[in-house]
Amino acid sequence: MNAPLSTSFSRGRSGGPLPLRFAARELRGGLRGFYVFIACIALGVMAIAGVGSVASGLVDGLAREGRVILGGDLAFSLSLREASAGERAFLDRRGRVSLAATMRAMARAQDGRTALVEVKAVDAAYPLYGTVALDPQQELAQALAQRDGAFGAAADPTLLARLDLKLGTRITLGSATIEIRAVLTSEPDKLAGGIGFGPRLLISETALRASGLLQPGSVVRWHYRLRLPDNDATDTAVRAVTAAAQAQLPEAGWEVRSRANASPPLERNVERFTQYLTLVGLTALLVGGVGVANAVKGHLDRRREVIATLKALGATGTRVFGIYLTQVLVLAGLGALPGLAIGAALPFLIAWTFGAVLPLPIAPALHPGELALALLYGLLTAAAFALWPLGRAHDVPVSALFRDEVASDQRRPRRPYIAATVLLGCTLAMLAVELAYDRRIARTRRLFGSPLPISTARARSRRASSCRSAWGLPSWSP
Amino acid sequence: MHDTSPSGRSDPAIALSGVNLSLGRGAARVHILKDIDLHIGRGEAIGLVGPSGSGKSTLLMVTAGLERADTGSVVVAGEALGTLSEDALARFRGRNVGIVFQSFHLIPTMTALENIAVPLELAGLADAHERAARELAAVGLSERRQHYPAELSGGEQQRVALARALAPNPAILIADEPTGNLDEATGAEIIDLLFAGHAQRGTTLVLVTHDAALAARCDRVVRLRSGRIEAAPKRAGAEAHL
Numbered sequence: 001m002n003a004p005l006s007t008s009f010s011r012g013r014s015g016g017p018l019p020l021r022f023a024a025r026e027l028r029g030g031l032r033g034f035y036v037f038i039a040c041i042a043l044g045v046m047a048i049a050g051v052g053s054v055a056s057g058l059v060d061g062l063a064r065e066g067r068v069i070l071g072g073d074l075a076f077s078l079s080l081r082e083a084s085a086g087e088r089a090f091l092d093r094r095g096r097v098s099l100a101a102t103m104r105a106m107a108r109a110q111d112g113r114t115a116l117v118e119v120k121a122v123d124a125a126y127p128l129y130g131t132v133a134l135d136p137q138q139e140l141a142q143a144l145a146q147r148d149g150a151f152g153a154a155a156d157p158t159l160l161a162r163l164d165l166k167l168g169t170r171i172t173l174g175s176a177t178i179e180i181r182a183v184l185t186s187e188p189d190k191l192a193g194g195i196g197f198g199p200r201l202l203i204s205e206t207a208l209r210a211s212g213l214l215q216p217g218s219v220v221r222w223h224y225r226l227r228l229p230d231n232d233a234t235d236t237a238v239r240a241v242t243a244a245a246q247a248q249l250p251e252a253g254w255e256v257r258s259r260a261n262a263s264p265p266l267e268r269n270v271e272r273f274t275q276y277l278t279l280v281g282l283t284a285l286l287v288g289g290v291g292v293a294n295a296v297k298g299h300l301d302r303r304r305e306v307i308a309t310l311k312a313l314g315a316t317g318t319r320v321f322g323i324y325l326t327q328v329l330v331l332a333g334l335g336a337l338p339g340l341a342i343g344a345a346l347p348f349l350i351a352w353t354f355g356a357v358l359p360l361p362i363a364p365a366l367h368p369g370e371l372a373l374a375l376l377y378g379l380l381t382a383a384a385f386a387l388w389p390l391g392r393a394h395d396v397p398v399s400a401l402f403r404d405e406v407a408s409d410q411r412r413p414r415r416p417y418i419a420a421t422v423l424l425g426c427t428l429a430m431l432a433v434e435l436a437y438d439r440r441i442a443r444t445r446r447l448f449g450s451p452l453p454i455s456t457a458r459a460r461s462r463r464a465s466s467c468r469s470a471w472g473l474p475s476w477s478p
Numbered sequence: 479m480h481d482t483s484p485s486g487r488s489d490p491a492i493a494l495s496g497v498n499l500s501l502g503r504g505a506a507r508v509h510i511l512k513d514i515d516l517h518i519g520r521g522e523a524i525g526l527v528g529p530s531g532s533g534k535s536t537l538l539m540v541t542a543g544l545e546r547a548d549t550g551s552v553v554v555a556g557e558a559l560g561t562l563s564e565d566a567l568a569r570f571r572g573r574n575v576g577i578v579f580q581s582f583h584l585i586p587t588m589t590a591l592e593n594i595a596v597p598l599e600l601a602g603l604a605d606a607h608e609r610a611a612r613e614l615a616a617v618g619l620s621e622r623r624q625h626y627p628a629e630l631s632g633g634e635q636q637r638v639a640l641a642r643a644l645a646p647n648p649a650i651l652i653a654d655e656p657t658g659n660l661d662e663a664t665g666a667e668i669i670d671l672l673f674a675g676h677a678q679r680g681t682t683l684v685l686v687t688h689d690a691a692l693a694a695r696c697d698r699v700v701r702l703r704s705g706r707i708e709a710a711p712k713r714a715g716a717e718a719h720l
Contacts, residue, residue, distance in 0.1 A: 018600070022599075025588050026587050310585075310596070311568055312542075312571065312577055312583075313577075313597040314572015314573070314597050314646075315572075316565040316569065317568070318565065398539075399544045401581075401583055402539060402654055
């Protein structure tokens, strides 16, 4: 027969993956009672991973399309005045320059109706990057050219609808006569301008100057887009031009944007979008945490007899805790996996489903950092909410096995488990606050007693911040 | 004071001296064990009998380190249990005490083999499953190794439970009415296995039973009434131990 354990114990293994083995055996009983647990974790992780992935996809998309959105490698913008000859010469020496002037004006139809329009007057070099799509298809220069006593224009379809215009119809802009020759279906640098108050009316620079709208005090913004030579369009070159502009023309007072921060207003909109969706994820995780706690408590209540048996057979309270904590983490992992999969697929689904109609460029890709963080949040949430009931398992009395009464125990767990619960809660809260791009929200939510993770566009914010630093953009750049 | 000790055995497997234990709180607190002195020799088989509520199960729990005595000394397999921490008590049980419950208490999500291997795995033995397989064979259930408790009859479950209790080769084997949930024939098989294991391994056996005939198979019978030992020797040879 076998040797007594009292002599062979010391030679045995320390247990190694025993908690995992025992947890796996426990799970043979099925997932009954854990469906809500798994669903809550899956939903929360999916939301966090999805929001993070989509935000990163948008940030990457903006970065990839940066110079198309900006209209150049660099953009120098002036309000109320055009660039001086010296300033223009500075730009011309460094690459190809395109001028675009934007302002708001009233367009008047022949029947007397008027509409506010966002005028954009461009020169012949426009666009430096991307293409303008017109309907009917034609060359932009041809569409905007002066012909038969009128300047040409491409108009947003909204303007046509608002003033009941047709192609070929003439309108008045200031003192210039404008003929609508095309519908403007795509404008490559539209995103850089932010939200407009009226439909776009694209005209030539010549038409704008002929309109009489350029008066002292007119609110016109002059954008000088610079396309660096193709053989010298590196990031270093962009930084060099920026530095040179600051050094040589410190009094210019222009706003400089590089392709790395093509559209700050758009970035802010993405942040708001991310923030909103993240709140959905946070709520899901909070609900998930409550679900986790209830599911674990219910499970442990049902397993008290098994726990007592394990302890009768030599398992310490710590060992029992380890077995069931492992089980909880395995279950959390089971819930997190589909959440991660769906979250990771979300940018691809959005790009595939809505890519054609989205006004934002999205570059779907796998973002391991976002997924890892979502998984971490899921596991931490599960552990934080499960620790309390798990701590009680430590002290399930074996003696009840002799009396066939393994009743539920509502006592508080031991201090180490309480401390661990508090520690995990604080870790979650700190992680959420430190990684939140809007810490005010994180702190406010924390005040309500929930360790809410905010995973939003932290990566984007950090990248954007580090990009700005890396680009060495001047402080007067937004 | 009631002192029951096997004469001529200076190093008993179980030595309880002046043990008192009360359970419950406040007005519901009940003095269950009263001035218990009980010495059980190594390899001895003790039948613990008495009416319901007399303290038999509580005495077992104290012996197994599952309840702490309020006063008195409890020394089992050379260990003074009163000085051990909770975790140390658990490890002590794993090494030295095998328990057979009336209700079997097999783990329902583990196979028969895995149930037997549990105490061995908890002890960190690398060959836990091999040893468990030998124990399963010893109780005649080799062909049931992959069966779950729900797929076993009551008698088979108790045989698995017995194999599990004996697997670590404990110094002490505690059986709490092991046939209480079984029919007579099946119960007899279990008892035969129980005594066979006790005899082959030299394990000290403490058996709680209401069955006088079963108690009569033990070396000694210790009778409890209202928390006190009122022992009556069963055998002439055993009488000297009291």
